[in-house]
Amino acid sequence: MHSATPLQYLVGGNNRAGQVNLTCDTAAAAVKKARQLLQEGYVDVRLCTPRGQILLPDEFDQLEA
Secondary structure, three states: OOOOOOOOEEEEEEEOOEEEEEEEOOHHHHHHHHHHHHHOOOEEEEEEOOOOOEEOHHHOHHHHO
16 A cells, blocks of 8 residues: 655755755745855745745745634
8 A cells, every 4th residue: 555645845946056856845945945054145946836836935934824
């Protein structure tokens, strides 16, 4: 019997070295990681919800509400 794969949040961004894509189990963890990437100088940081909604940095607070 297969167990269901839990839905995850995806966080991605780019820097001079290339692209990074990460997964997080919760909205809070995804927002924290996305903000960390921004602080580290990553650009094009985005967050994808389990429902497929793409959020840009000025929209991250939608998940914190």
